[in-house]
Amino acid sequence: MTALDEIKIGGLGASRRRVEDNRFIRGKGNYTDDIVLPGMLHMEILRSPLAHARIKSIDTSRAWQIPGVHLVLTGEMMATRNLAWMPTLSYDTQAVLATDKVRFQGQEVACVIADDPYIAKDACEAIDVEYEPLPVIVNPEQALADGAPVIRDDKEGQDSNVVFNWEVGDAAGTDAAFAKADTVSKLRLHYPRSHPSPIECCGSIADFNRATSKLTVYMTTQAPHIIRVAVALVAELPEHMIRIVSPDIGGGFGNKVPVYPGYVCSILASILLERPVKWIEDKTGNLISTGFARDIYLDGELALRKDGRILGVRMHVDSDHGAFFSDAQPSKFKIGLLHSAFAAYDIPVGHITARGTYTNKAPGGVAYRCSFRVTEAMFFQERMVHAAAADLGMDQAEFRRINLVQDGQFPYRTPFGFLTDSGQYAKCLDVGLRAVGYDDFRKQQAEAKAKGRLLGLGISTMTEPLGAGNSREYDILGIKMFDSAELKIHMTGKAILRTGAKSQGQGHETTWAQIVAHELGLPAEDVVVEEGDTDTAPFGMGTYASRSTPVAGAAVAMVSRKIRAKARKLAAHLLEVSEEDIEWELGRFYVRSAPDRGVTIQECAMAAYSNMPDGMEPGLENTAYYDPPNLTWPFAVYIVTVEVDPETGVWDVLNMVAVDDCGVRINPMIVEGQIMGGLTEAYAMSSMQFITFDAEGNCIGANYMDYLLPTAWETPGYELHSEVVTPSPHHPIGAKGVGECAAVGGPAAFVNAVMDAIADTGVRNVDMPLLPDRVWEAITKRHDVSGAPPVRTD
Amino acid sequence: MLIRNEFDVAAPLDKVWQFFDDIPQVAACLPGTELTDDLGENKYGGKVAIRMGPVRLSFAGTADITERDETAKRVVVHATGAEQRGRGQASMVVTATLTRSGRGTTVDVSQDLQLSGAAAQYGRGMISDVTSVLMRDFSTNLAARIDAAQRGEVVAATATPAGGFTLGLRAALMALQRVFRRFFLPYRTNPS
Numbered sequence: 001m002t003a004l005d006e007i008k009i010g011g012l013g014a015s016r017r018r019v020e021d022n023r024f025i026r027g028k029g030n031y032t033d034d035i036v037l038p039g040m041l042h043m044e045i046l047r048s049p050l051a052h053a054r055i056k057s058i059d060t061s062r063a064w065q066i067p068g069v070h071l072v073l074t075g076e077m078m079a080t081r082n083l084a085w086m087p088t089l090s091y092d093t094q095a096v097l098a099t100d101k102v103r104f105q106g107q108e109v110a111c112v113i114a115d116d117p118y119i120a121k122d123a124c125e126a127i128d129v130e131y132e133p134l135p136v137i138v139n140p141e142q143a144l145a146d147g148a149p150v151i152r153d154d155k156e157g158q159d160s161n162v163v164f165n166w167e168v169g170d171a172a173g174t175d176a177a178f179a180k181a182d183t184v185s186k187l188r189l190h191y192p193r194s195h196p197s198p199i200e201c202c203g204s205i206a207d208f209n210r211a212t213s214k215l216t217v218y219m220t221t222q223a224p225h226i227i228r229v230a231v232a233l234v235a236e237l238p239e240h241m242i243r244i245v246s247p248d249i250g251g252g253f254g255n256k257v258p259v260y261p262g263y264v265c266s267i268l269a270s271i272l273l274e275r276p277v278k279w280i281e282d283k284t285g286n287l288i289s290t291g292f293a294r295d296i297y298l299d300g301e302l303a304l305r306k307d308g309r310i311l312g313v314r315m316h317v318d319s320d321h322g323a324f325f326s327d328a329q330p331s332k333f334k335i336g337l338l339h340s341a342f343a344a345y346d347i348p349v350g351h352i353t354a355r356g357t358y359t360n361k362a363p364g365g366v367a368y369r370c371s372f373r374v375t376e377a378m379f380f381q382e383r384m385v386h387a388a389a390a391d392l393g394m395d396q397a398e399f400r401r402i403n404l405v406q407d408g409q410f411p412y413r414t415p416f417g418f419l420t421d422s423g424q425y426a427k428c429l430d431v432g433l434r435a436v437g438y439d440d441f442r443k444q445q446a447e448a449k450a451k452g453r454l455l456g457l458g459i460s461t462m463t464e465p466l467g468a469g470n471s472r473e474y475d476i477l478g479i480k481m482f483d484s485a486e487l488k489i490h491m492t493g494k495a496i497l498r499t500g501a502k503s504q505g506q507g508h509e510t511t512w513a514q515i516v517a518h519e520l521g522l523p524a525e526d527v528v529v530e531e532g533d534t535d536t537a538p539f540g541m542g543t544y545a546s547r548s549t550p551v552a553g554a555a556v557a558m559v560s561r562k563i564r565a566k567a568r569k570l571a572a573h574l575l576e577v578s579e580e581d582i583e584w585e586l587g588r589f590y591v592r593s594a595p596d597r598g599v600t601i602q603e604c605a606m607a608a609y610s611n612m613p614d615g616m617e618p619g620l621e622n623t624a625y626y627d628p629p630n631l632t633w634p635f636a637v638y639i640v641t642v643e644v645d646p647e648t649g650v651w652d653v654l655n656m657v658a659v660d661d662c663g664v665r666i667n668p669m670i671v672e673g674q675i676m677g678g679l680t681e682a683y684a685m686s687s688m689q690f691i692t693f694d695a696e697g698n699c700i701g702a703n704y705m706d707y708l709l710p711t712a713w714e715t716p717g718y719e720l721h722s723e724v725v726t727p728s729p730h731h732p733i734g735a736k737g738v739g740e741c742a743a744v745g746g747p748a749a750f751v752n753a754v755m756d757a758i759a760d761t762g763v764r765n766v767d768m769p770l771l772p773d774r775v776w777e778a779i780t781k782r783h784d785v786s787g788a789p790p791v792r793t794d
Numbered sequence: 795m796l797i798r799n800e801f802d803v804a805a806p807l808d809k810v811w812q813f814f815d816d817i818p819q820v821a822a823c824l825p826g827t828e829l830t831d832d833l834g835e836n837k838y839g840g841k842v843a844i845r846m847g848p849v850r851l852s853f854a855g856t857a858d859i860t861e862r863d864e865t866a867k868r869v870v871v872h873a874t875g876a877e878q879r880g881r882g883q884a885s886m887v888v889t890a891t892l893t894r895s896g897r898g899t900t901v902d903v904s905q906d907l908q909l910s911g912a913a914a915q916y917g918r919g920m921i922s923d924v925t926s927v928l929m930r931d932f933s934t935n936l937a938a939r940i941d942a943a944q945r946g947e948v949v950a951a952t953a954t955p956a957g958g959f960t961l962g963l964r965a966a967l968m969a970l971q972r973v974f975r976r977f978f979l980p981y982r983t984n985p986s
Contacts, residue, residue: 049882049911105911125879133883133910284915698914706915 003585010524011517011586012733015669018510019525020248020503029248032203035218037276040205041070043266044120045279046110046127047289048102051138051360051697052151053131055098058110062126068115069123071269075099075109083268085154086234088326089258089476092163093155094363095324096261102131103151103323104362105697106288108261113269113277136360136697137161138789140297140318143357151323151358163325163356166334168416174303174351177312181303185388189765190788191376192690193295193320193361195287195707196368198504200250202290203280204263206270215271216243219263222252222502223542226476228534230259233477235267246532252504253681254366257328257544258291287707288699291328291364292691295320296373297788298380302388308402310388313342313350313415315380320359327365329372330468330476330541336372337465339416341381344425344463344635345403350415360697369681369743371466371545378462382748386458386755387764396756397433400461401426411729420463420633422726424661429461431721432637432659441641449760454644455654456757460749461638465631466737467550476541480627483547484538485555487516487563488621491609493602495527497559500540501552502532506739507670508548512556514666515733519560520567520601521587538623546737549666550632550728557732559624566620567604573613574599632728632736634662638679638749644757649776651754653683653716658746661724663736672720675742679718682746684710690769695790797926798904799933802895805944807867810892810899813940814869821857823935825928829857836862842875842884844924851913852878867892882911901936905929923965 010016023029060072075097078084085093098109110127114120137143137151143161152158178184204219215237221227224244232239249256266279281290296319303312319335321327329336335354342350368375389399404425405412412420436457445455471480484500497512513527531537540552564584571589572579575597583592590598599607608620637659644651658675665671688708691701701707727734747768754770755763763778767787774785803810814820817838821829824842831839836859843852855875862869874885884907891902907925 046880049877049880049913051910125881127880129880131883284912288915694914696908696910696914698910700915702915 004521004587006518006586009517009521009587010514012514012664012666014514014524014667016510016514016524016667018507018670019513020507020509031200031248031250032205032218032220033280035205035247037205037207040276040278041113041115041269041273042117042120043111043113043262043269043277043279044117044124045108045262045265045285046112046124046129047285048098048105048107048109050102050131050133051105051136052101052103052134052149054101054134055109056130056132059128060110062128063112063123066114066119066123066126068119069112070115070273071113072123072127073097073111073113073265073269078268081268083234083264086259086264088324088363089329090325090327092325094326096264100154101134104360105699106285106362107323108265108289111265111269113273117280136695138359138361138693138695138697140320140355140357140359143359151360161358163321163358164334165353165355167351167353168333168339169351170349170415171351173349174312174314177349178301178303178314181311182306183304183391185302185304185384185391187300187384187387187764188298189383190297190767190786191294191379192768192787193292193692194368194685194689195292195691195701196253196255196366197287197707197709198251198253198255201281201283201286202256202260202262203278204266205276205278206267207276208267208270208274210274214241214243215267216245217263217267218245218247220249220256221246221542222249222256222504222544224502224532224534224537225500225539226479226542227259229477229479231267234264242534244534246502249502249504252544253369254293254328254544255291255368256504257366257542258326258364260290283704284702287691288702289362291366292322292362293364293366293368294376296376300380300384302384304388304392306392308392308394308399310345310347310403313347315341315352317352317354319354319356320361321356321365322359322361322363324363325356325358326363327372329365329367330474330481331372332473336367336374338373338377340374340414340418340465341377343414343418343420343465343633344405344461345385346405346409346412347403347415352416361693362699367545369678370740371464371468374464374740375744375747378460378464378744379748382460382462382745383751383765386748386752390759396457396459397429397438400459401429404429404461418465419630421630422729423463423633423635424724424726425461425635428635428637428659428661428724431723432639432657435657435659435719435721436639436641436655452646454646454757456642456644456753456755458640458642458749458752458754458756459637460745460752461636462745463633463635464741464744465633466546466740467628467632468545468547469631470629471627479541481541481547481551482625482627483540483551483555484623484625485552485559486538486621486623487556487559489563489605489608491606493522493526493605495522496530497527497556498530498537499552499556500538501543501548503543503548506543506548506674507667511549511666511670512553515553515556516560518733519557520564522601538625546739548737549735550731550737551626551628553666553735554628554732555624555626558626559622562622562624563620566608566622567601569616570604570607570612571599574603574607574611629730632663632731634660634736634738634741635726636660636741636745638742638745640749640753642750642753642757644754644775646779649772649774649779651757651770651772651775653750655719656716657719657721658742659721659724660738660741661726662738662741663726663728663731664734665722665725666733666735668722671738674739675720676718678740678742678744679746680710680715681743683715683750684708686747686750686768686770688714688769688771690787692787692791693789700791795907795909795925796904797907797929798902799929800900800902801933801937802898802900803937803940804898805940806897807892807894807899809944810901810940811867813943814890817857817859819939820936823939824932825935844928851881853884854878877911877913882909882913884909884913903933903936923968926968927964
């Protein structure tokens with residue numbers, strides 16, 4: 001008997017078609033808004049039109065009179081239940097419904113629950129709110145200016161707009177390195193605010209049943225168990241009486257990690273009215289009020305030796321957190337994992353200072369397809385590296401080759417304390433340079449220049465920490481960042497797997513089954529995967545920060561191994577030999593001395609319910625909780641070539657090469673899809689996508705006319721490379737996570753390419769997005785172009 | 795958002811200055827405007843309604859004459875209003891300065907407009923285009939009314955509604971012009 005073909009059973013490395021697509025492409029998905037419960041009411045939110053104003057009065061009497069209105073909630077009513085404010089994931093407070101002031105445009109002021117959403121919306125318009133406008137702050141500079149109004153005057157002892165001051169690294173050592181430098185390369189830039197903008201907006205249906213005292217909430221959340229804990233703590237309901245169900249999710253990208261006021265209001269409304277209450281956010285509501293990303297200003301310096309070695313790095317960042325510090329990040333570090341910057345480079349010393357500020361903008365600070373400020377870290381790093389190579393007059397590829405961490409240096413301790421696990425950086429760079437035809441392109445570039453054409457090439461090389469995280473440094477509300485998997489093998493050898501993660505498009509239903517297939521030899525199609533229901537799924541911390549494969553995926557492998565260990569005992573019993581005489585091959589145990597004598601995993605499953613040895617507990621199921629020993633560190637090289645039109649500032653991508661070493665690939669097709677999606681978001685951020693504010697704090701980018709998403713028409717083609725595979729040394733199957741890499745490392749490649757094309761102007765930086773008018777301004781005016789708010793509207 | 799317009803009226807300075815004394819007449823020059831109350835002390839209550847396609851905004855508020863400088867021939871009106879369905883607030887300072895030019899009068903009108911809320915979010919640039927169209931209409935109407943008054947005609951103090959097809963079309967035309975201006979006219983940095 002020959003062993004099973006792992007690819008045929010849909011195991012590790014099989015480009016298995018996504019099982020969830022079967023229902024998605026048939027319109028049979030089940031999203032929050034698809035759910036209709038008997039007696040359900042609808043909720044709409046009244047949002048503040050002003051960015052900063054004192055609320056003088058709220059008159060809801062006209063709204064109450066509209067037929068079909070059941071409840072009008074205001075901050076004052078929330079306050080009587082101690083729910084006007086709620087804690088944030090960053091240990092600050094956030095208004096649920098405003099009581100004293102509104103602090104950003106779009107802030108939740110009141111909500112109406114009515115028979116249908118149209119009545120609720122009309123009733124919102126009938127609420128009269130009298131505001132007294134206050135001066136508006138839209139950037140850290142204004143926030144820190146003398147005499148700036150204190151936005152958070154609700155907080156005792158808060159007499160400025162500073163949220164935090166934080167530092168990491170060795171200040172004195174860094175000063176010494178800079179003193180020895182031949183050249184210091186400096187760069188200032190702004191990573192603009194962007195919004196994850198999932199196509200499905202946020203929403204919830206709260207259903208409180210007085211008879212059973214049970215609260216069920218269907219909602220768009222990437223982390224249902226955390227929500228259950230948060231509801232238990234904030235609403236003071238017993239945790240076993242709370243069930244959070246996260247059905248199909250139409251994209252998350254970090255936007256669906258935080259707890260939003262709409263969720264809280266729908267829950268309270270359902271408790272008060274004892275009827276299901278549905279809240280579905282509209283697109284503008286989503287764009288102006290929910291978790292944004294980035295919005296951080298860099299002052300960066302690299303100490304350089306003239307032979308090209310980087311001696312030290314110094315960074316100061318000012319981050320704009322909006323009105324409430326509600327960054328959705330579980331690390332112990334105030335500015336997330338920003339200090340993962342330069343982890344790919346062998347730099348002896350560095351120092352980072354970070355200052356957070358409150359402004360009159362929406363709160364959030366979510367990790368938009370990244371691990372908590374890692375996108376900013378890698379963008380700053382790669383823009384600084386590009387500028388440094390240019391300052392030294394060195395070749396961009398060569399400068400990186402000199403400074404990248406070498407294969408023999410792993411595990412490598414970065415100057416900011418991270419331990420990178422493995423990698424083959426130089427090899428990845430070589431693959432990328434060969435693929436793009438590096439030397440040829442440099443020749444073409446010189447020839448084109450002679451004819452007045454502007455060609456440019458941008459490189460981004462980076463490793464990033466994925467899979468939050470090890471429990472020493474990561475927790476949410478004190479809960480360690482482990483994850484979980486529960487596997488039940490039925491009698492006939494079919495199985496159900498549940499995890500504490502929650503797919504929003506990542507394809508868990510497909511890939512988790514592949515890990516089980518790899519570990520147990522069950523065909524992947526015999527394993528059904530279920531996630532998102534806290535009454536059935538084991539406790540887990542959800543899906544974000546590319547943590548599913550590094551953490552939950554590892555738990556899937558570990559639980560499969562527990563099952564295999566029990567199956568081995570069953571096999572020994574069935575084969576009437578001792579356990580030590582049993583060998584395993586994919587899907588089958590056999591007797592070492594007689595390989596023909598064996599039993600399949602399915603036969604073991606049958607025996608677990610029908611023919612177990614005396615004293616053995618029946619059944620074949622188990623649960624595993626996995627606390628990762630370290631983060632996983634994939635490496636990537638992104639190289640972009642562009643042509644910039646000097647007359648118009650329009651730039652076109654000529655070629656884009658991506659080399660991703662993300663360790664072992666569970667499903668190569670899904671990995672490629674993830675990389676293409678990430679590159680497209682990187683292209684969007686660098687070319688068109690931003691959310692900005694005018695001096696009055698109006699959010700410009702509040703709809704898809706202004707906040708641009710690339711379509712197939714604009715999106716360039718990509719050449720993907722998977723030749724380099726460095727398995728993670730500490731992950732059970734050697735996988736590293738990949739969902740974010742391209743979105744994290746991609747933007748710098750595009751920007752570096754455009755900066756390379758216009759290098760002769762002497763311009764050091766143009767802020768993203770590189771809109772044609774900005775590039776044109778850089779070319780013609782020969783100065784750096786800032787995109788920081790406030791934007792002029794005249 | 796600062797919008798400036800300048801136009802000439804074929805009437806002597808004093809006549810034009812007199813016209814500016816009659817606030818209902820001036821208000822009637824702004825399309826969609828309706829004065830509802832004379833609150834005394836140079837203060838008026840009123841409404842401004844704008845309709846463009848699916849977008850309908852109706853602001854209610856007050857207009858206050860905050861300065862009347864006889865010698866400099868300058869009048870400053872401060873108007874504020876809230877959208878009646880909570881969709882935003884508008885505040886505008888209009889400064890009109892009259893100067894003699896030959897036998898006629900040059901009227902310089904500057905309008906400093908601040909918009910908040912949904913009204914400010916209907917597409918980048920669109921609101922400023924619509925506002926510019928409205929402000930040009932205001933200037934044109936002002937000139938026409940002064941001319942008519944000069945000829946002794948009686949004009950009712952009600953404004954024509956602002957909206958419909960032409961407003962949208964002209965705003966769209968303006969957006970197009972803005973694009974072409976970028977190529978042919980001196981560059982303005984940091985456009986909206």
